[in-house]
Amino acid sequence: MRVTFTVNGRRQEADDVWEGESLLYVLRERMGLPGSKNACEQGECGSCTVRLDGVPVCACLVAAGQVQDREVVTVEGLADFAKERDTGAAGPGTDPGAAQRWQPRPAGPATELSPVQQAFVDAGAVQCGFCTPGLLVAADELLERNAQPTDADIREALSGNLCRCTGYEKILDAVRLAAARTGTEA
Amino acid sequence: MDFLRPATWEEALAAKAEHPTAVPIAGGTDVMVEINFDHRRPDVLLDLNRVVDLYEWEVGEETVRLGAAVPYTRVIEALGRELPGLALAARTVGSPQIRNRGSVGGNLGAASPAGDSHPPLLAAGAEVEAVSVRGTRLIPVEEFYTGVKRNALAPDELIRAVHIAKADGPQQFSKVGTRNAMVIAVCAFGLALHPATRTVRTGIGSAAPTPVRAGTAEEFLTAALEEEGLWDSGRTVPPSVARQFADLVAACASPIDDVRGSAAYRRHALRVMARRTLGWTWDEYLGNERSARCA
Ligand SMILES: Cc1cc2nc3c(=O)[nH]c(=O)nc-3n(C[C@H](O)[C@H](O)[C@H](O)COP(=O)(O)OP(=O)(O)OC[C@H]3O[C@@H](n4cnc5c(N)ncnc54)[C@H](O)[C@@H]3O)c2cc1C
Ligand code: FES
Ligand code: FES
Numbered sequence: 278m279r280v281t282f283t284v285n286g287r288r289q290e291a292d293d294v295w296e297g298e299s300l301l302y303v304l305r306e307r308m309g310l311p312g313s314k315n316a317c318e319q320g321e322c323g324s325c326t327v328r329l330d331g332v333p334v335c336a337c338l339v340a341a342g343q344v345q346d347r348e349v350v351t352v353e354g355l356a357d358f359a360k361e362r363d364t365g366a367a368g369p370g371t372d373p374g375a376a377q378r379w380q381p382r383p384a385g386p387a388t389e390l391s392p393v394q395q396a397f398v399d400a401g402a403v404q405c406g407f408c409t410p411g412l413l414v415a416a417d418e419l420l421e422r423n424a425q426p427t428d429a430d431i432r433e434a435l436s437g438n439l440c441r442c443t444g445y446e447k448i449l450d451a452v453r454l455a456a457a458r459t460g461t462e463a
Numbered sequence: 464m465d466f467l468r469p470a471t472w473e474e475a476l477a478a479k480a481e482h483p484t485a486v487p488i489a490g491g492t493d494v495m496v497e498i499n500f501d502h503r504r505p506d507v508l509l510d511l512n513r514v515v516d517l518y519e520w521e522v523g524e525e526t527v528r529l530g531a532a533v534p535y536t537r538v539i540e541a542l543g544r545e546l547p548g549l550a551l552a553a554r555t556v557g558s559p560q561i562r563n564r565g566s567v568g569g570n571l572g573a574a575s576p577a578g579d580s581h582p583p584l585l586a587a588g589a590e591v592e593a594v595s596v597r598g599t600r601l602i603p604v605e606e607f608y609t610g611v612k613r614n615a616l617a618p619d620e621l622i623r624a625v626h627i628a629k630a631d632g633p634q635q636f637s638k639v640g641t642r643n644a645m646v647i648a649v650c651a652f653g654l655a656l657h658p659a660t661r662t663v664r665t666g667i668g669s670a671a672p673t674p675v676r677a678g679t680a681e682e683f684l685t686a687a688l689e690e691e692g693l694w695d696s697g698r699t700v701p702p703s704v705a706r707q708f709a710d711l712v713a714a715c716a717s718p719i720d721d722v723r724g725s726a727a728y729r730r731h732a733l734r735v736m737a738r739r740t741l742g743w744t745w746d747e748y749l750g751n752e753r754s755a756r757c758a
Contacts, residue, residue, distance in 0.1 A: 278466055296464035296508055297498045318499040320492055320561055321645060335560045338495040340488055342466040343512045415559070436644035437558025 286370020
């Protein structure tokens with residue numbers, strides 16, 4: 278079947294989608310957007326977290342056909358998504374071609390990061406990085422809802438995201454840092 | 464495989480009548496795990512995400528009619544006052560991502576004995592609104608669970624909503640697991656005091672082939688509270704009464720040994736949860752009575 282939906286602000290089509298396929302598979306294998314990670318395929322790890330009509334969900338548990346005509350934001354679109362939210366202006370979304378060519382250390386000008394992404398870098402919250410995309414999407418949504426979260430709020434919001442490397446302390450630091458930075462801007 | 468996307472409730476019912484083997488998918492948090500792991504290969508998936516009626520709820524005089532697909536997150540945010548037991552249980556389901564998608568209708572559809580909705584539905588009193596093109600029936604929730612992961616739905620039926628009695632007194636939910644987030648219950652217990660009728664109701668999860676009420680425990684406690692005049696006296700429940708209630712709850716379960724826990728542990732845990740939830744709800748009842756009298 279064909280599935281048409283909005284990915285990171287731009288309308289996309291996927292063809293020959295198997296009816297039992299997950300949104301995660303469509304993003305990674307059909308759209309070439311491997312930012313959302315596939316670890317458990319059973320909702321346990323959160324590394325596939327994306328926004329579906331604004332709501333954080335595990336992409337591995339959404340059937341591809343369920344996203345027809347709906348809006349998905351992945352980690353690849355997070356920087357543009359955050360910018361559009363901050364400026365309040367609808368932007369062009371994220372170019373999927375550029376997203377597919379994304380590199381951690383680009384040769385050219387550095388990629389623009391969202392405040393949460395920058396905070397993860399600055400706080401040293403990334404080790405192997407496998408859990409990072411899901412955590413970024415979940416943390417960004419938390420700060421959108423609650424600009425000054427308590428530690429309990431942060432733990433609760435990230436309780437569906439597993440990390441095998443960091444021991445979580447630096448991840449908590451990163452979210453606190455992102456919150457503090459937006460707090461001083463306001 | 465076919466993927467059906469009805470836009471309305473009528474279309475969904477027609478599709479289910481035409482394809483009785485179609486597997487409904489709401490939040491997908493049970494269905495997609497089964498498909499991802501090839502445990503299930505339905506010939507037809509029936510997507511309910513577009514059927515907006517299933518995402519709404521109505522608060523009536525006596526009951527809340529909760530749309531089958533309303534995610535747990537909404538139950539927690541919006542219905543904590545009317546359905547405190549269910550909201551407490553919903554808080555313990557999975558993780559935020561799971562609660563954003565998973566629903567009470569899906570929990571009932573899956574009918575796992577470990578489903579967290581079941582104890583509070585049993586304790587509050589609830590009816591499942593099962594609908595097909597043939598008509599609508601209201602199934603008391605205790606009759607809805609027919610076996611391990613089996614329910615009373617006919618092949619052409621869908622769950623439209625659950626009618627849950629609004630709380631007329633304190634309710635509690637307690638769940639034993641290995642950690643706080645993302646845990647399937649080793650066993651669970653729900654308790655609701657019903658001061659309006661001077662009765663108590665319970666629900667046991669994960670300690671029998673289906674979720675069950677602890678009938679003899681309910682009868683005992685209801686009688687004991689009456690005989691000792693406790694609803695009016697403002698006194699605490701005597702420890703001997705609490706102990707016997709807890710023993711009867713444990714006796715009503717028929718747990719098994721499995722990877723999550725032994726039968727003996729489950730009985731023990733049920734005893735502890737029964738005693739604690741009774742203490743919590745009774746304290747709250749006394750507090751409410753006291754403030755009502757002072758006001
Ligand atoms: C990581 C993870 C953690 C979890 N933790 C918990 C937990 O702590 N507690 C718990 O109770 N559960 C838990 N679950 C299981 C699951 O989230 C719940 O059972 C949830 O309530 C299912 O709802 P859903 O809308 O996602 O159902 P779906 O997966 O869409 O459907 C579940 C079943 O119900 C049927 N169904 C759905 N809607 C209808 C309808 N309207 N009419 C008829 N049949 C219908 C489906 O065909 C299917 O058989 C967890 C799952 C995951 C993946
Ligand atoms: S891959 Fe989706 S939650 Fe683990
Ligand atoms: S950084 Fe390796 S899993 Fe989190």
